Amino acid sequence: MTDTPAIELKGISKAFGPVQANKDISIRVMPGTIHGIIGENGAGKSTLMSILYGFYKADAGEIWVNGSHKDITDSQAAISAGIGMVFQHFKLVQNFTVLENIILGAEDGPMLRPSLARARGVLKQLAEEYELSVDPDELVENLSVGHQQRVEILKALYRQADILILDEPTGVLTPAEADHLFRILDHLRAEGKTVILITHKLREIMEITDTVSVMRRGEMTATVKTAETSPEQLAELMVGRKVLLRVDKTPARPGAVLLDVQNLRHVDDAGVERLKGVSLQLRAGEVLGIAGVAGNGQSELLEVLGGYADATGSVTMKGAPLPLSGAGSDGSARRAAGIGHVPEDRQEEGLIMPYTAWENTVFGYHRDPRYQSGLLMNNALIKQEAQDKMTRYDVRPPNPNLAARNFSGGNQQKIVLAREIERDPDVLLIGQPTRGVDIGAIEFIHQEIIRLRDKGKAILLVSVELDEIFSLSDRIAVMFDGQIMGERMPAETDQTELGLLMAGVTERPEGSLIAAVDASLHEKEAREAGQHD
Amino acid sequence: MDKMPAWADAVLVPLISILLAAILSALVILAIGENPVEAFKLMVDGALMRSTGWGYTLYYTTNFIFTGLCVAVAFHAKMFNIGGEGQAMVGGLGVALACLFIPFPHWSVALIVATLAAAAFGAAWAFIPAWLQAKRGSHIVITTIMFNFIAAALLNYVLVNLLRPVGAMEPATAGFPAVTHLPTFQDMFASEGNPLFRGSPANVTFFLAVAACIAFWFLIWRTKLGYEIRAFGHSESAARYAGISPVRITVIAMLISGGLAGMMALNTTMGEAERLVLNATEGAGFIGIAVALMGRSHPVGVFLAALLFGFLYQGGAELALWTSIPRELITVIQALVILFTGALDNMVRMPLEKLFLATRRRSS
Known part of the structure; x- marks a missing residue:
C-alpha cells in the first residue's frame, strides 16, 4: 500500500x-x-x-x-x-x-x-x-x-x-x-x-x-x-451527545384482538395484485412489526387500513366490520373508528408541506366539530393546541407559524406523531417512523411508540429497517410479494431467518443462501412481468 | 430561509413585470412613430382622471374580479379552469331568463335572484368538465376550452332561435324590464350640481364583486372547505390520506369557480346592456387567467390586477379613440402585460431572488 x-x-x-x-x-x-x-x-x-x-x-x-x-x-x-x-x-x-x-x-x-x-x-x-x-x-x-x-x-x-x-x-x-x-x-x-x-x-x-x-x-x-x-x-x-441505541421496554402484555384482518386483497391502478390475501391480528398492548423489503405490499397494506385504497376481504375493528371500498371507507371513517395513521411518506401524505405547523396539527381531523366555530374554523384554538403539542413533542423550533417544509425530517415526523398520538387512537398504523430522521429524534420516536403500547394501544409497525423491527416489535410478520410469509417472535428468530423470509424463502436452503434468494426474487420478477402483459 | 421576503414576491415582482411590459410597449409605440409619453398620458387621463373614465375602468374591473376569482379558486385546487369565458356566457343566459320571465317588484330582488341564476348556470356549465375530470380523468384544460366553444354555439342558437324578439334582426334578447335595471354609479353618486360618472357603465355589481373578494378570502383561508381545497391543491396524495375526497373537492371547487364566472354576466348583461347579446363576455374570461396569475390567487391581488386590466382596457379604448394607434396595438400592450406578469414571472423572480440572497449574505 x-x-x-x-x-x-x-x-x-x-x-x-x-x-x-x-x-x-x-x-x-x-x-x-x-x-x-x-x-x-x-x-x-x-x-x-x-x-x-x-x-x-x-x-x-x-x-x-x-x-x-x-x-x-x-x-x-x-x-x-x-x-x-x-x-x-x-x-x-x-x-x-x-x-x-x-x-x-x-x-x-x-x-x-x-x-x-x-x-x-x-x-x-x-x-x-x-x-x-x-x-x-x-x-x-x-x-x-x-x-x-x-x-x-x-x-x-x-x-x-x-x-x-x-x-x-x-x-x-x-x-x-x-x-x-x-x-x-x-x-x-x-x-x-x-x-x-x-x-x-x-x-x-x-x-x-x-x-x-x-x-x-x-x-x-x-x-x-x-x-x-x-x-x-x-x-x-x-x-454530538450520548444516545441510547437500544429501546428500553418491558415485555408486552397483549390483550384482546382490536384489529382483525382476513384475506385482504388489493389490485393497484396498473392491474397488479399488490396484496394477495393478507391476514393478521393486532392485539391491544402490542407492537406488531411488519418486516420486508420495500415494495412487497407493506405500503398498500397501510393504505388499505388507513382508508385510501380499495380492497376485498374483511377487516374488523373491535368486532365491527370496516367497509373496504365505497362509502365509509375513507380516511376520516378510519379515524372515527379509532385508527390513527402515521404514513410512510410524511412529505407526500402525512403533511401539507406549504401549510403551517398549526394547520398540519389538525390535518385529517380538521372536520372535528371542536375545531369549528360557526361557518369558520376555530384557528385560535387550533393554534393554541398546536403550540401545546409542539412543546410536548419537543418539535424544534417550537414555532407553529412556520411552514412544515421548514422543519427538519425528524421534526416533521414529530409533528405527525404528535397529531396522531394525541388523538388517542386505539390502533396506530406507523409506516417507516424513522426514515430520514436523525438519531436523536429516533430515540424519542421509539420511546413514544413504546409508551403508547404500554397504554394498551395496538401498534402496527411497518419498517424496512430490520434493526428497528427487532428493537420495537413484540411480534414480527414478514411480508413478501403481497403475502405474509410467516410470523416470528423476536426472541426466537434472527436476521438470517427473517432475511430469507423477506426474500420469499420459507425454508433454510441447504446450499448457498444468495442463490436461493436470487432464485426466489427472480421468480417474483417473472410473475410480475407476466401480470403486466 | 432560502427565499426572498413575501412582500417582495407579492409586490416587487409584479411591479417590475409591469414596468418591463410598459417599457416594451413604449418601444412598440415608438416604432410606429407615436409618442409613448403622450400615449400614456392619454391613457391615464381617459381612465383615471375623470369620474366617467373611472366609471368605465371600474366596470371592466368588475368583470375581471369575477373571472379572476373564478380562475383563482380553481388554482387553489390545482386546476386550470380556462372555461371562465363559456361559464360567463351561460351565466348570462341565466341572468336573461331570470330578468325576462320573472316579474320582480324591485331591482334589489331582481339582483339577488339573477345572482343565484347566474351562479347556478355558470356552475352547471363548469360541472360537466369537473365531473369528467374527477371521474374519468379527462383533462380539465381541454374540456373547459371545448366547453367555451359549445357555450358560444349554444348561446348563438338560443339567441337566434328562441329568445330573439319577433322581427328583430340582431341575435339578442329583448331589453330587460325597467324594474330589473341596476343602479349605475351615476344614479348613486351624481347630484344636480355634481354630475359624476356620466354615461359610464359602472354599476352596483362592482360592490358585489368586492363582496365576492371578501367572501373568497374567508372561504379559502378560514373555512374547512377552503382548508380542504388548498390541501388538495398542494398534494392529492396527502388529501387522500386525510380522507378528503378528490372527486368531491374537484367538483366543488369547479362549481364555485363556474359560479363566480357566471356572476360576471350580472355586470355586462344586467348592469350594462340590459339585455343579453352575443359575445357579451368579450374575452373577460381569458383575462381572468392573467388576473389570477398576477394576483397570486389572492383576493387582494386579484382586485389590484383587475384594476390594472380595467385601466388598460379603458385607457386602450381612449387611445383608439384619440390617436392613430390602431386597436390591435392596444391588444398587443395588454398581451405584453399578460406575458410579463403571467408567463414570464420567473424571469423577474429569479434574478430578484439572487439579489436578495446576495445582499443578505453580505449583511450577515
Missing part, C-alpha cells in the same frame, strides 16, 4: 444560500480500502460526494486524485479521473438490456455492435472476478433491485473506475442481498479498488469498512479506524 491517498479533499466548503452544507472538509481516502462516511440526514454527506462527482462546484477547497490536483467540473471529468458513482436511485434505462445500459454513454463508435461485443467480454470477466453475475441480455425492468444495483456497479467498472462511491446502497436490499453486496465490495478491495460507502447504518460501517469518517452539520467531526471504534462512539460523534 502506498502513502498517496486515492482521494484527498482539502478544505472543501460549500454553501447553499445561508446554509453551510460543507464546512472546510478535509479527508484522505487510502487506495485499496473501504472508507465509510456516516452522518445523519442533512449532515452534508451527499453534498460532499456530489462535489467529488462534479455535480456541484465547491466554494473553496481542492480535490486531489491519486496525488494530482484535479478540477472536477462535471461527471465526465470525474469518470475520466477514475471515479464511479452508484446512486441511491438507480439511473438505468428500464427497457434496455443490461448490456445496452452498460455501454450507454460509453460507446466506442457510431455503430453499436462492436461496443456491445466488447462489453460482453468485459462483463464476463468482471462477473468472474467480483461475483457480479448478471444476465447481459436481460431487460433491466425484469431484474430484481439487487441485480439492478450490480448493473450500476458494472457500469462504473466498465468505465474503468478505480474509486467507487456508493450512496446508501443497502436501502432497498434484502439482508442476503446486502451481504452479497458486501462480498462484492470485499473483492473490489482485494483487487486494489477504493470504495467510499455512504450510509447512516452503523452496523454496515462496523461490518465492512476499514476507516470511517463521521459528519455532523456540514463538518467532518472525526476520522477513525473502524477497528478502534464502537457503534456507541460513532453514534455519539454523529449526534
